[in-house]
Amino acid sequence: DVSKALSEARDDVARFLMSYKFAIDTTMAKVNILNEEFRYVHDHNPIEHVSSRLKSPASIMEKARRRNCSLDLGDIRATILDIAGIRITCSFVSDVYTIRDMLAGHEDIRVTEVKDYVEAPKANGYRSLHLLVETPVRMSDRTEQVPVEIQIRTIAMDFWASLEHKIYYKYAKDVPRDLLDELREAAETANRLDVTMERLHNEVRELGDGTEDRLPGPEEL
Numbered sequence: 001d002v003s004k005a006l007s008e009a010r011d012d013v014a015r016f017l018m019s020y021k022f023a024i025d026t027t028m029a030k031v032n033i034l035n036e037e038f039r040y041v042h043d044h045n046p047i048e049h050v051s052s053r054l055k056s057p058a059s060i061m062e063k064a065r066r067r068n069c070s071l072d073l074g075d076i077r078a079t080i081l082d083i084a085g086i087r088i089t090c091s092f093v094s095d096v097y098t099i100r101d102m103l104a105g106h107e108d109i110r111v112t113e114v115k116d117y118v119e120a121p122k123a124n125g126y127r128s129l130h131l132l133v134e135t136p137v138r139m140s141d142r143t144e145q146v147p148v149e150i151q152i153r154t155i156a157m158d159f160w161a162s163l164e165h166k167i168y169y170k171y172a173k174d175v176p177r178d179l180l181d182e183l184r185e186a187a188e189t190a191n192r193l194d195v196t197m198e199r200l201h202n203e204v205r206e207l208g209d210g211t212e213d214r215l216p217g218p219e220e221l
């Protein structure tokens with residue numbers, strides 16, 4: 001009957017969304033291990049900040065509509081690859097690629113696509129490395145391969161993208177031309193900052209004693 005069908009559909013959606021939450025949890029655990037290990041063992045931690053988000057049902061539906069995707073959960077899983085999103089912010093551009101290599105080398109992470117907007121920025125100036133990955137989520141009765149979008153960017157790229165995102169929504173995606181030009185210029189400034197900071201970091205590292213940004217270990221506290 002109708003109410004049974006509705007309650008089954010609701011359970012299917014809940015299980016569907018839960019698999020993405022678990023994929024975020026397991027991927028975040030891997031990133032957190034890297035983050036903590038780097039803090040104790042190495043003289044420089046490439047990870048500055050990590051965040052995650054599960055796309056809301058409303059924005060999943062909105063994207064499905066834009067992509068002409070049916071509301072079948074299998075179609076949505078195959079089409080909308082950023083339902084689970086993780087964002088890793090690094091200090092330097094080289095860190096972005098260090099983190100990429102570490103995650104891509106993980107046995108439970110299969111990279112399905114790389115969008116390198118660092119090497120080839122978008123026309124508006126957006127820069128970030130996007131890894132589309134699949135990770136196994138083991139549940140009581142099955143294992144699912146769940147897609148996760150991992151965005152890796154520097155602090156400067158993140159600063160720019162956060163403001164651009166706000167402006168884009170403030171103007172309901174119709175941003176005035178002069179503002180777009182200024183944003184493009186700001187993206188170039190951010191890029192120059194990234195290049196300068198990396199050069200300075202390397203120069204100081206060559207002089208340094210290898211302890212520059214390591215937190216004290218437990219025995220030193």
Ligand code: 0O2
Nearest residue numbers: 055081082085115122124126130151160161162164165166
């Ligand atoms: P939110 O709020 O971060 O979730 P799409 O643009 O999503 O239709 P696709 O191929 O999935 O198509 O896009 P892509 O290039 O992989 O980018 C997806 C995500 O990258 C976006 O998610 C943003 O987080 C980020 N992104 C991509 N381009 C830009 C940009 O020009 N400016 C900013 N600020 N962020 C960008 P959402 O769902 O749009 O947003």
